[in-house]
Every structure is written in structure tokens, then in C-alpha cells.
Amino acid sequence: MKTVIVYKWARDSEDAAVRSDGAVDWRNAKMTAGEDDFAALEAAKALSRDGDLIGLTIGSGDASWALARGVGQATLIIDAPSLIDNASTAAILAAAVRTIGGVDVVVIGDSEDYSGVPVALAGLLGWPAIVQVSAVSAVDGRVQIVRKQGRNEQTISISAPAVIAVSAASPEKNIPGMKEQLAARKRPITKLTLAEIGVSAADNVSSQGTRLPETTPARIFEGDPAAACGKLVAALRDEGIL
Amino acid sequence: MSDALIIVTEEKPVGALVAAAKGLGGMVTAVVVGPRALADAAAAAGPAAVKWIEPRPGVPVEAYARPVARLAAAAAPRAVVTSATAEGRVLAGAAAAELGAALIPGGLTLSAVGDKTVVVRTDLGGRVIESVEAAGPMVTFYAGDDIAVQGSAGVPIEPVAADGAADIRIERTEPAAGADAGITKASVVVSVGRGLKKKDDLTIIEGLANALGAEIGCSMPVADDLGWVEKDRYVGRSGQHIAPRLYIAIGIQGAPQHLEGIRNAKVVVGINNDPAAPIFKSANYGILGDLYEVVPALQAALGK
Numbered sequence: 230m231k232t233v234i235v236y237k238w239a240r241d242s243e244d245a246a247v248r249s250d251g252a253v254d255w256r257n258a259k260m261t262a263g264e265d266d267f268a269a270l271e272a273a274k275a276l277s278r279d280g281d282l283i284g285l286t287i288g289s290g291d292a293s294w295a296l297a298r299g300v301g302q303a304t305l306i307i308d309a310p311s312l313i314d315n316a317s318t319a320a321i322l323a324a325a326v327r328t329i330g331g332v333d334v335v336v337i338g339d340s341e342d343y344s345g346v347p348v349a350l351a352g353l354l355g356w357p358a359i360v361q362v363s364a365v366s367a368v369d370g371r372v373q374i375v376r377k378q379g380r381n382e383q384t385i386s387i388s389a390p391a392v393i394a395v396s397a398a399s400p401e402k403n404i405p406g407m408k409e410q411l412a413a414r415k416r417p418i419t420k421l422t423l424a425e426i427g428v429s430a431a432d433n434v435s436s437q438g439t440r441l442p443e444t445t446p447a448r449i450f451e452g453d454p455a456a457a458c459g460k461l462v463a464a465l466r467d468e469g470i471l
Numbered sequence: 472m473s474d475a476l477i478i479v480t481e482e483k484p485v486g487a488l489v490a491a492a493k494g495l496g497g498m499v500t501a502v503v504v505g506p507r508a509l510a511d512a513a514a515a516a517g518p519a520a521v522k523w524i525e526p527r528p529g530v531p532v533e534a535y536a537r538p539v540a541r542l543a544a545a546a547a548p549r550a551v552v553t554s555a556t557a558e559g560r561v562l563a564g565a566a567a568a569e570l571g572a573a574l575i576p577g578g579l580t581l582s583a584v585g586d587k588t589v590v591v592r593t594d595l596g597g598r599v600i601e602s603v604e605a606a607g608p609m610v611t612f613y614a615g616d617d618i619a620v621q622g623s624a625g626v627p628i629e630p631v632a633a634d635g636a637a638d639i640r641i642e643r644t645e646p647a648a649g650a651d652a653g654i655t656k657a658s659v660v661v662s663v664g665r666g667l668k669k670k671d672d673l674t675i676i677e678g679l680a681n682a683l684g685a686e687i688g689c690s691m692p693v694a695d696d697l698g699w700v701e702k703d704r705y706v707g708r709s710g711q712h713i714a715p716r717l718y719i720a721i722g723i724q725g726a727p728q729h730l731e732g733i734r735n736a737k738v739v740v741g742i743n744n745d746p747a748a749p750i751f752k753s754a755n756y757g758i759l760g761d762l763y764e765v766v767p768a769l770q771a772a773l774g775k
Contacts, residue, residue: 316573346574358533384644400691457759
């Protein structure tokens with residue numbers, strides 16, 4: 230199946246510094262591979278055994294990430310900005326998928342912070358979607374998906390074209406070495422602009438500011454461990470927890 | 472007056488979805504995809520109208536994204552609110568595309584300011600609250616707590632023919648590995664992270680767990696990289712989601728990935744030697760110190 234793996238399409242929220250007044254400073258954070266990107270790449274490889282796998286990334290991240298991990302070619306939308314509106318980000322990805330053309334399946338990491346992007350992408354392409362997926366395979370020309378639902382594991386069969394959003398169950402192992410990274414530099418990256426794929430990068434919304442959440446600070450006990458633990462046990466008993 | 476649509480795929484946050492949608496001050500329509508009982512629950516939660524799609528047997532809720540998007544287009548709401556579940560998100564994504572709407576996850580409250588719609592949302596893994604304003608229609612995934620529904624007579628339920636469902640089918644459903652692990656039902660869970668130096672040191676954690684009648688959990692690296700604890704005991708976004716009365720996180724920094732799994736724990740205690748560990752921001756209580764000293768001391772204090 231002709232599969233597009235979308236990677237490095239968002240900034241990592243852990244790269245954002247939150248100041249004491251609640252303002253957010255992204256400190257020139259770039260689009261990075263989130264923990265779900267690697268799981269998504271593994272799933273995409275499982276679907277595209279015959280080699281028709283294309284990487285798609287947007288904006289400021291290093292496009293060679295997927296190429297060093299066995300993807301043969303990639304498309305980079307060089308001037309895509311980081312946007313608040315998940316549907317606007319999805320519109321850029323949808324235009325890129327249409328430009329690539331003839332795509333059967335789009336696989337994308339199911340990012341917690343940008344949880345609207347995979348589903349808006351499916352909506353804009355007019356394709357069905359399944360998210361929070363843990364495993365993917367191709368069976369009889371259809372896509373077979375495993376996902377956890379509550380305490381159950383569900384096996385679902387979906388016909389292409391479709392968007393599949395994958396959640397990581399474990400962090401990446403076997404990070405590529407220098408050899409793979411050098412080989413990745415020889416693989417082709419098609420660089421396109423938003424104008425070339427026919428989409429604007431307007432954010433449909435505007436932030437009116439950020440503030441810190443109202444949280445009750447934890448009661449921290451420190452010093453002598455026996456005394457600290459005695460206070461904790463007393464507090465938990467007072468609260469009826471013990 | 473402004474109109475809002477809620478998309479209901481499960482019973483739990485329906486009261487809160489209606490309340491959030493009513494923040495816009497207008498009429499709320501519920502689109503329900505699920506069994507009749509779910510439509511009844513939605514009808515009792517106070518919307519002005521309920522449109523109900525009943526999935527065919529063996530067809531997942533997501534197959535009805537197109538019909539839901541058509542209902543959304545016909546209602547032309549100012550805002551669409553759904554829960555942040557796998558099913559709710561897919562239906563709302565299709566609705567957002569159909570409406571040409573903005574999509575802002577993490578919504579807590581909605582309000583109308585002039586002709587603009589403002590959503591107050593949680594962002595950056597709960598680290599900040601952001602107000603986001605949209606000039607056009609907006610879709611959000613509700614991220615706040617549920618609100619109990621006041622008993623009401625309910626409105627009539629209008630069944631809707633689900634033409635144009637996608638070709639998706641459920642092949643089988645079986646209990647997930649680890650579904651029977653005691654950790655998912657335990658009222659007290661003692662969980663260990665990378666602060667533990669070697670596998671043999673688990674004995675001190677087990678000692679505390681025995682004293683508390685607790686099940687043992689762990690952070691992702693302890694199960695995955697190190698293999699010290701069975702994988703079905705790993706707590707986090709992609710692991711177990713648990714709701715114990717008491718959760719004690721020992722030597723766990725508290726990455727957002729981990730905190731996701733204990734969102735429904737009642738009381739969280741963090742034990743860590745790093746005063747800047749994020750776990751202290753999410754915990755109710757903390758002990759700052761070396762776990763090798765604190766855990767035996769805590770076990771002793773419990774015996775007093």
C-alpha cells in the first residue's frame with residue numbers, strides 16, 4: 230500500500246518554558262519527533278512492505294529523521310509554521326498528501342498535545358480514521374488495526390484510503406548510528422512551499438494569553454526521613470486515606 | 472443566540488459537555504452515536520434536541536463520521552464539543568472539516584464574546600491555561616471533569632438514518648493483556664521509577680507494598696527498558712490508566728506520559744530526591760529525600 234508517514238510535524242510541549250506569570254516561551258523550539266512518531270513509523274513500515282513508503286514532514290525539523298530509519302524518500306513543506314489551530318495544521322498536511330498523490334494510507338503519531346490534527350486531517354481528506362492505535366498490518370488489501378479500548382483489545386479492519394493515528398507503547402530502541410545517518414543524506418527530499426501545494430498557513434484562531442492553572446501545591450515533607458514519614462502518615466490518616 | 476452541538480459517544484462526560492456548550496448561551500443539540508441507553512442519558516442531560524445514530528452490530532462508532540459531519544453541517548453550530556476519546560475525536564474531526572471550523576483540543580469552558588467564540592483550554596500537558604478566540608466556528612475536545620446531570624424529563628430522541636457509513640468493521644474484541652492485573656482495580660498502588668538503582672532493590676518497594684496491602688506499579692522505563700517489573704504493571708498514557716485511592720510514586724520524575732495514567736487517582740504522594748521533579752507539582756503530598764532512606768522509614772511509620 231502506498232503509505233505516507235507524517236513525522237516531526239509539531240513542537241514538543243516539553244521544549245516550552247512556562248514563566249512564573251504563565252507566559253509560554255518556546256525558546257526557538259523546533260518541530261521534533263514526538264514519542265509517537267517512532268511508533269507510527271514502525272506501523273507505516275508494516276503496511277508498506279513493498280517499499281512504497283514516503284515520509285512527510287513540515288516546518289523546522291530535520292527531514293532526515295525518517296530517512297535514517299529506512300524510509301526511502303521524503304517530502305518537506307519548508308515554510309509551514311507551528312499553528313494553534315489543529316485544523317489549520319491538518320490542512321497543510323492534507324494538501325501535501327494530495328500533492329504526493331495516490332496515497333492509500335496516512336500514518337501519523339497520535340500526539341497528546343495536538344490531538345485534533347490526525348482527525349481533522351482525515352476529515353479534510355474525506356477519509357475514515359482510527360486513532361489510539363497500537364499495531365497495524367495489511368491483510369487482504371485492507372488495513373488491520375489493533376487498539377486498546379478500556380480493558381479490551383479490539384481488532385478492526387478498515388478499507389483504504391484511511392488515516393491511522395498510532396500511540397507509542399514504548400520508547401524508541403536502536404537509534405540509528407552514523408552509518409544510517411550518512412546514508413540518509415543521500416536519499417531524496419522533495420522540498421515544497423505552501424504556495425506550491427496550494428494552501429495558506431493562516432491560523433484561524435488567536436491566543437488571548439496563557440496563565441498558570443490553579444493548583445493546590447503539594448505538602449512537601451523533608452528533613453529526617455522518620456519524622457517526614459510520620460507526618461505524611463498522620464496527614465493521610467487525617468484525610469481518611471489510610 | 473448562539474447554537475452549539477455536542478457529539479456524544481459515551482455516557483461519562485455528557486453532563487459536562489452540555490454545560491460547556493451552554494456556556495455560549497444558545498440552544499444545544501446533541502448528536503449521539505451509540506446504543507439507545509446512551510441517547511436516553513444524553514436526552515436527560517439538558518440539550519434542546521437529540522439526534523441519534525445507532526451503529527450496526529460489529530461496526531465501530533468511527534464509521535459514522537460522515538453522517539455526523541452532515542448533521543453538523545445542517546445544524547451549522549458556532550461550536551462543537553465532544554469528549555477526548557478515540558471515537559469522539561474522529562467524529563469531531565470530520566465535523567470540523569465539514570464546517571471549516573478551527574479545532575482546539577483541551578477545552579474547559581466556552582463563551583461568546585461579541586461575535587467571537589472563546590474557549591478556555593488546558594495546554595502543554597496541563598502546565599498552562601490558555602484562552603483562544605475564533606472568529607468562525609470552533610471544535611474542541613472537552614478536557615475538564617464530568618458534571619453530574621440533574622434529573623430531567625428529557626427531550627424527544629430523533630433517530631437518524633446513518634447513510635454513508637465508512638467500511639470499517641470490528642473483527643474481534645478480547646481482554647487486553649494485563650487487564651486482570653490487580654493494579655487496575657487496586658485501591659492502593661505503590662509505583663517505582665528510575666530512582667531505583669537495581670532490580671534487587673525492588674524488595675524494599677515490595678516491603679512497603681505489603682505493609683499497605685498495595686499493588687506494585689512502575690514507570691515506563693522500569694518495565695520497558697529495564698524489564699524489572701511486568702509490562703502490564705506499567706502506568707502511563709500507553710500503559711495502565713488507574714484510579715486508586717492512594718498512589719505513591721517512588722523515584723518517579725513525573726513525565727506527562729506517566730501522569731496521564733494516574734489522572735483519576737484520588738491522593739498522590741511523590742517520593743523523590745529532586746525538589747524540581749514534576750511529580751511534586753501533581754502530587755497532594757511529597758517527601759523530599761533519598762528513596763532508600765524514605766521507603767523503609769515510611770514502612771516503619773505505617774506500623775506505628
